[in-house]
Amino acid sequence: MELHGLHGQVVERIGESLAAQEIRAGQVLRLEDVQDRYGVSRTVAREAVRVLESKRIVTSRPRVGITVLPMAEWNLYDPQVIRWRLASPFRSAQLRELTELxxxxxxxAAALAAVxxxxxxxxxLVELARTMESIAHTDDTQGFIAADLAFHRALLNASGNGMFAQLSEVTEELLVARRDLPLMPDHVDTDAVRRHTEVAEAIAEGRPDDAAQCVRAIVDSAHREVEQLLEGGAHCALSSRPMPERGDAT
Structure with a gap:
């Protein structure tokens, strides 16, 4: 859920500072510190802290203050937390975690969908794969990645596993980040496009092992691309560049 208003802006700025480790785990803040640092009222500061508590990023206790929790205790599946980590100098760790997930x-999910x-x-799924294949031969990069997002969202939903389906926002952040950082090759990988079609056809024909194998090939290929771009120094050159606003297409 996107946060709007003044308290949303404060949450965003604090979150980015936390992910960049400018504010560290164990550090204790006072509500007055938040007010003074961001020039907001006590009501706005309190609401911002409440949101951070809901994400398990801080804990607030009387006579102690607002304590920053270790990152391992944060809700790391929260899309906003993911974006903060991707916007930080430590984005490579988040990219790898998302890829592994x-x-x-x-x-x-593909095997379950095939069954x-x-x-x-x-x-x-077949139609979405065909859309990707059609757009891949044009210069419509935004349209292609939007179709890619739609395909993977539909794939997770098709599994019939509600918990898998709710991970779609999380896995989409990886696809969005590859555009925004940028961490995509200059040209669409035609082999990857073909594999999406193979996944859809395997699911349509009820071949779970083939569907899983094809998805694994897609993810492995994307992982190698990200690793190569990171090793090439893209993460260093981009470490101080803010993330663009997140759009609907990727």
Whole structure:
């Protein structure tokens, strides 16, 4: 959920500072510190702290103050937390974690979809893969990545596993980040596009092992691309550059 208003701006600035380790775990803040640092009222400061508490980033106790929790205790699946980490100088760790999560979940989701998805859902995946293939031959990068997002969202939903489906926001952040950082190759990988079609066809034809194997190949290929770009110094050159605003397409 995107936060708006003054307290949302304060949450955003504090979150970015926390992810960049400018404010460290164990550090104790007072509500007055938040007021003074960001020039806001006590009501706004208190609301910002409440939001950070809901994300398990800080804990607030009487006569102690606002204590920053270790990152391991944060809600690391929160899309806003993911974006803060991706905007920080430590973005490579978050990118790798997202890739590893995707590699663990999506092949299983594809296998489940091949076994239990409805005919309409199977057809939808085939159509989304065809859309990706069609757009891949144009210069519409935004349209292509929007189709890619739609495909992977539909794949997780098709698994029939509600917990997998709710991870779609999390895994989408990786695809969004690859555009925004940027960490994508100059040209669309036609092999990756073909694999999406193979995934959809395997699901449509009820071949769970093939569906899982094809998804695994997609994720492995994307992981190698990110690693190569990071090793090439992209993360260093971008470490101080703010993230663009997140759009609907990636």
């Amino acid at each position: 995707r590699a663990a979940v999506e092949p299983c 239990g998805a409805s005919p309409d859902t199977r057809n939808t």
